[in-house]
Amino acid sequence: MTREEHYLEQQTMERRIRMEEFDYSKELFGNFDENMKIIEATYHVHIVSRQGEIVIIGSQHETQKAENLIYKLIDILKTGEALDPQKINYSIQLLESGQEGQIKELLDNVICITAKGKQIKPKTLGQKKYTKAIKENDIVFGIGPAGTGKTYLAMAMAVNAFKNKEVSRIILTRPAVEAGESLGFLPGDLQEKVDPYLRPLYDALYDILGGETFLKYKERGMIEVAPLAYMRGRTLDDSFIILDEAQNTTREQMKMFLTRLGFGSKAIVTGDITQIDLPKGKESGLKQAIEILNDVEGIEFVFLNESDVVRHALVQRIIKAYDRYEKAKEVSHGKVIVRTKK
Numbered sequence: 001m002t003r004e005e006h007y008l009e010q011q012t013m014e015r016r017i018r019m020e021e022f023d024y025s026k027e028l029f030g031n032f033d034e035n036m037k038i039i040e041a042t043y044h045v046h047i048v049s050r051q052g053e054i055v056i057i058g059s060q061h062e063t064q065k066a067e068n069l070i071y072k073l074i075d076i077l078k079t080g081e082a083l084d085p086q087k088i089n090y091s092i093q094l095l096e097s098g099q100e101g102q103i104k105e106l107l108d109n110v111i112c113i114t115a116k117g118k119q120i121k122p123k124t125l126g127q128k129k130y131t132k133a134i135k136e137n138d139i140v141f142g143i144g145p146a147g148t149g150k151t152y153l154a155m156a157m158a159v160n161a162f163k164n165k166e167v168s169r170i171i172l173t174r175p176a177v178e179a180g181e182s183l184g185f186l187p188g189d190l191q192e193k194v195d196p197y198l199r200p201l202y203d204a205l206y207d208i209l210g211g212e213t214f215l216k217y218k219e220r221g222m223i224e225v226a227p228l229a230y231m232r233g234r235t236l237d238d239s240f241i242i243l244d245e246a247q248n249t250t251r252e253q254m255k256m257f258l259t260r261l262g263f264g265s266k267a268i269v270t271g272d273i274t275q276i277d278l279p280k281g282k283e284s285g286l287k288q289a290i291e292i293l294n295d296v297e298g299i300e301f302v303f304l305n306e307s308d309v310v311r312h313a314l315v316q317r318i319i320k321a322y323d324r325y326e327k328a329k330e331v332s333h334g335k336v337i338v339r340t341k342k
Contacts, residue, residue, distance in 0.1 A: 012058065012059065013063060014056065014057050015056040015063045016056075017053060017054040017056070017067065018052065019052050019053065019054065024077045024078075027077050028073060028077070030083065035073075035083055039066050039069060042092055043063075044058060044059070045062050045063055054070060056070070065095070068100070072091060072095070072103050073088065073091065075104065076103070079104075079107050086123060090123065090124055090307075091103050093307055106121075106124070111160050112159050114207060115207075115208070120208070123310045124308040126144075126302070126305065127310075130149075130302040130304065133300040133302050134154065134268060136300075137298055137299065137300045138265070138298050139258065139261065139266070139267045139269070139299045140266075140267075140268050140302065141246075141268075141300070142154060142269070142270045142302050142304065143303050144272065144303060144304025144305060145304070145309065145319045146272060146309075146319075148304040149304075149310055150271075151201070151204065152204055154270060155170075155204050155205065155242065157268070158172075159209060161240050162240065167240045169221065169223065169239050170217075170223045170241075171223075171240070172224070172242050172244065173225070173231055173241070173242070174197060174198065174228060174244040174248075175227070175228045175246075175253060176227045176229070198225050198226075200244070201225050201244060202214075205223065228243065228249065228257065234260055235262045236260045236262045237264055238265060239266075240266050241261070241265060241266065242267075242270065243269045243270070244270050246286040246289075247272055247273050247276045247286045247287070248276060248278055249285035250278065250282055250283070250284075251283055251288050254285025254286065254288065269286070269289070273287055274322070306319040
């Protein structure tokens with residue numbers, strides 16, 4: 001960069017966006033200007049709405065990037081899509097990584113509509129790849145950290161397949177393993193003991209189907225929510241089967257589950273290999289499956305990461321921090337290095 005170019009780069013300037021045809025400024029700015037605050041903080045600019053124009057004030061380079069982003073967001077609004085902080089943050093990620101042309105790929109990909117009228121759709125490119133893999137394969141592994149929508153999207157796909165009569169029942173299962181707890185110490189019969197482990201699955205189905213519809217299908221045997229141990233000895237035909245928290249399966253349990261698949265069925269396996277709660281000495285069936293089945297035709301592995309997190313933006317930063325910490329431990333050969341902020 002020449003001295004003149006550097007000088008121009010540092011100068012404060014304005015860029016103006018004329019709101020023609022329809023005024024999207026209200027939707028662009030969001031409640032209490034929350035959307036524009038994200039853009040301002042990212043690009044170190046100041047944005048105001050003035051007499052039918054959006055004015056961006058800042059350095060030449062930063063105002064140009066903010067202007068580019070706002071035009072992309074206007075294109076999203078023109079399709080009838082709403083904006084929210086997650087969508088804006090993800091659009092920024094795509095722009096910064098040179099993938100701005102893929103922003104529109106996330107539009108109009110509705111999987112199903114919940115009982116409350118909410119549209120369920122993939123919100124990231126990773127999630128879109130995941131749902132596409134489920135459509136095209138009989139067994140799919142969705143692997144990634146918390147908040148990437150692995151289980152919820154799989155359930156939405158299952159409900160969609162069920163409503164379209166592609167399968168006759170939905171089966172949801174997970175291993176009854178949690179850190180520091182034993183089933184023997186919990187009160188009640190076996191079903192009451194395992195229900196707390198299955199609660200996240202119940203909650204997701206309640207959200208998608210509504211309580212009354214869920215209970216009706218459950219009573220008729222069209223939806224089954226059960227611990228993994230209940231799968232042994234069964235052949236599951238014409239079913240959409242989801243194994244959740246698969247990182248907590250043993251090698252034997254994983255093999256048992258995968259060999260339950262019958263005719264006309266799909267199996268989705270979800271898990272996070274960074275959160276294994278198995279006792280020491282027990283190898284995760286999910287980790288082993290990645291090694292053994294990676295090249296098997298008809299099975300696809302989709303790996304999601306922190307950029308696919310659709311929860312609070314802070315969750316992404318937490319995941320990144322833990323990843324850095326684990327990598328630092330590996331580099332130091334198991335020695336934990338504690339660094340303090342200066």
